[in-house]
Amino acid sequence: MSKVKYYYDSETLSYKKIERKKRTTLKYAFMFILGSALFGFLFVFIASQYIESPKERALKRELQNAELQFELLNKKMAQAETVLSNIADRDNNIYRVYFEANPIPDEQRKAGFGGVNRYKNLEGFDNSKQIIESNKRLDILQKQIVVQSKSLDEIAKLAEEKEKLLAAIPAIQPVSNEDLTRMASGFGIRSDPFTKVKKMHWGMDFTAPRGTPIYATGDGIVERADNTASGYGNHIRIDHGYGYVSLYAHLYKYNVRKNQKVKRGDIIGFVGSTGRSEAPHCHYEIFKDGERINPINFYYGSLTAEEFNKLLEHASLENQSLD
Template identity: 85%
Template structure:
């Protein structure tokens, strides 16, 4: 039951009942509702600023997890970049240098991507800058890996070719040291055994008994095994490729035929004294690009340092050749 309120009327000196007008009642009600709404809005606003909802907490956890994943991704990219940089350094300064290939320029290894905007579809998001930078870094890293991969493919091919070259170079002595009687004459001006005049001796003479084995000094193909070359008698020529040809003259007999493939160390013939020869020996020559060169520089594959020095000393003497 509502309370009845009175007020004191000083004119009539009596208490009069307060009559509340409906309009005023409506006004008070409206003010109350407005005040309640304002208070509620203020409460919700303050709560939204300082009190997190479950959804907001979930989104914050998701954002924190994404930031952690981004940091881990960056760390992995840093590690990958460090490893790749080390490989690039070895590639330029060791591998490519060893195989006589030009180093890959730094600007080619780390070049970006010009032209159209490759990341337009990633724009317009809250973290677009972060996402775009990460994608750029990954793309550049992938490009560096592709460049390095192609370089290593090239190095692998060069290594195969280098291996063939090293096997082909005439790099051993054609007659074993234990089979030699002596090193008769070397490359250079020598006394001709028949005319006694000084003339150029284009090879090395290895004195050994008739029938002593002669070995191929490098991998190659026999291009001649005949006696149709003036002065050489029975002789063999092996084409090693890369401009190298070796010649073995004054043989007693052959152990190979024309067009036969041989490997370094294969038995190809036997020491004799055919052709223009004074005594049983092997006359050995090496050609590079059709020019005769000193064979003394090609015995690193079969002689020790001491044996090579001894051979060099004997080969340097200006004595009489045997052919």
């Protein structure tokens, strides 16, 4: 029950009941509601500024985690760029130089992407600039990896060819030092053993007892194993590929046949004195692109420096050849 209020009327010298008008009541009610609303709004506003809701806290943690991951991603990209730069440097200045391949220009390695805007869908966000720059770096990095991968595929192919070339080039003596009696004659002008006239001796003569093994000096395919070439007697020719052919003459007998594949160090025949020969020995020649060349430069696979110098000294003597 609401309290009844009175006021003192001085004219009538009596107390009279205070009657509240409806308009006044409505006014007070409106003011109360308005004040409450304003107070509530002010409270909510202040609370929103200083007090986080559980959802806001969760979103804030997610944002902080995203920023951390973004920072880690940029660091990883920087590390990848450094590693890729080192690989590119070795690729250009070591691998491609060794295998005689042209270096890849920096413009090709680090080229961007022209034409249409690839990142339009990333525009309009708070961190658009940062996101676009990171995407650009990632795209360029991926492109550089593709370029480098293709380059390394090429280098692997060149290395395989180089390995085959190194295995094919004649690189050892046809007769081992242990079996040699002496190195009788080298490449150059020598006296003919039959006519005593000086003429060009196109190979090297390795003196050894009859039946001494003769070795293939490089990988290849036996091109000939016969005695139909004038003066050579029983002889073998091996096609090593890459323009190289080796010849072994005056053999006692063969240990291979025509079209047979051989490896460096395989026994292909035995020392003899067939054909135009004065004594048992292996006459050895090397052809490059159809031209005879000095075999002295092709013994790096079996001789020490001292042995090579001694061989070079004997090969340089203008003595008499054995064929």
